[in-house]
Amino acid sequence: MPSASPLADIARLATPRFNWTRAEVKAVHDAPFADLVHAAGSVHRIHHRAGEVQKSQLLSIKTGGCPEDCGYCNQSARFDTGLKASKLMAVDTVIEKAKKAREGGATRFCMGAAWRSLKERDEPQICAMIEGVKALGLETCMTLGMLEEGQAERLKSAGLDYYNHNLDTSPEYYRDIITTRTWEDRIETLGRVRSAGIKVCCGGIIGMGESADDRVGLLTELASLDPHPESVPINHLVQVSGTPLSGSEPLDGLDFVRAIATARIIMPKSVVRLSAGREGMSKELQALCILAGAGSIFVGEELLTTPNPSLSADARLFEEMGLAAR
Ligand code: SAM
Ligand code: DTB
Ligand code: SF4
Numbered sequence: 001m002p003s004a005s006p007l008a009d010i011a012r013l014a015t016p017r018f019n020w021t022r023a024e025v026k027a028v029h030d031a032p033f034a035d036l037v038h039a040a041g042s043v044h045r046i047h048h049r050a051g052e053v054q055k056s057q058l059l060s061i062k063t064g065g066c067p068e069d070c071g072y073c074n075q076s077a078r079f080d081t082g083l084k085a086s087k088l089m090a091v092d093t094v095i096e097k098a099k100k101a102r103e104g105g106a107t108r109f110c111m112g113a114a115w116r117s118l119k120e121r122d123e124p125q126i127c128a129m130i131e132g133v134k135a136l137g138l139e140t141c142m143t144l145g146m147l148e149e150g151q152a153e154r155l156k157s158a159g160l161d162y163y164n165h166n167l168d169t170s171p172e173y174y175r176d177i178i179t180t181r182t183w184e185d186r187i188e189t190l191g192r193v194r195s196a197g198i199k200v201c202c203g204g205i206i207g208m209g210e211s212a213d214d215r216v217g218l219l220t221e222l223a224s225l226d227p228h229p230e231s232v233p234i235n236h237l238v239q240v241s242g243t244p245l246s247g248s249e250p251l252d253g254l255d256f257v258r259a260i261a262t263a264r265i266i267m268p269k270s271v272v273r274l275s276a277g278r279e280g281m282s283k284e285l286q287a288l289c290i291l292a293g294a295g296s297i298f299v300g301e302e303l304l305t306t307p308n309p310s311l312s313a314d315a316r317l318f319e320e321m322g323l324a325a326r
Helices: 022-029 031-049 090-104 120-135 152-160 173-178 183-197 213-223 253-266 281-290 312-319
Strands: 051-060 108-113 139-143 163-165 199-201 202-205 231-236 270-274 294-299
Touching: 022 031, 022 213, 022 253, 051 090, 090 108, 090 120, 108 120, 108 163, 120 139, 120 152, 120 213, 139 281, 152 183, 163 231, 173 183, 173 213, 183 199, 202 213, 202 253, 213 253, 231 253, 253 270, 253 281, 253 294, 270 281, 281 294, 281 312, 294 312
Parallel strands: 051 108, 051 294, 108 139, 139 163, 163 199, 202 231, 231 270, 270 294
Antiparallel strands: none
């Protein structure tokens, strides 16, 4: 007799669990595509309003010159990508950009720095940015690399809502992608963020030449964080020439949708974010991701340093899908 489908019991799937095994996640991920997307959409509707998509906007507050060697990233000082490095941005400039993002419909402003870790001397400027952006009525998010004891608490006191720190890929593939820090370093910072009471934004990148097993491994690790990250960005690799991962085998679009749908099912209350890589996706592929439970996107014509769809292309996507912005 065939075993029961791992997707049969939607009510059970919609109850968060933290003990997913890799085999269980693989069974979800590898299910027939239509069953997977249908189950993901059904789980989504239990905890989220289908048809609502939250808009965040990114700003690179400190670009390039990073000492880390993340193989996907054009901001590493080790790769020749032609990116111009810059110093930490002035607080007033950040606030101006945040105002424009708010006018464009973003409700969260995510500030990213090409740092290995946050230095104490930069904290006052970073905290002033958080305070200023928060005062505009926007949600605040920062991604600044690793945090030491006490730093997360100080960011929280300034008004930080979310901290983004990605696991990026499976623990096994991690060391092929980044050699200058460990998986355990990542987990440690995530623990500090959580303990300080900041919401966790943690996800990964798909399309880096990883195997389907690596994608399942990443998703299993994300779902074993207890509580689950409130926000789970699923990025499609943006290939930048000069980085070691440029030239990676292109990913089948439906495999990207599988990753989104699996994240949706195994972390049912989290907001799954269709993050980097939309510029290279058709409208139809983005629509499938949204049907599979993606509830957030980045808007604005630039992510941190690479292009993102135009405001008019996104307006068309929302209009044609009948989506409401949140
Ligand atoms: N330096 C900090 C760090 O790495 O934690 C914060 C900024 S870093 C640019 C934030 C995240 O962006 C990375 O963890 C990675 O997941 C994502 N990212 C960077 N370059 C990317 C690319 N080319 N394509 C897709 N995602 C990318
Ligand atoms: C995340 O997971 N995706 C965003 C945000 N966190 C910081 C960053 C994507 C960066 C894409 C490459 C770039 O534009 O530099
Ligand atoms: Fe530096 Fe972050 Fe890019 Fe890695 S992903 S090289 S840590 S900016």
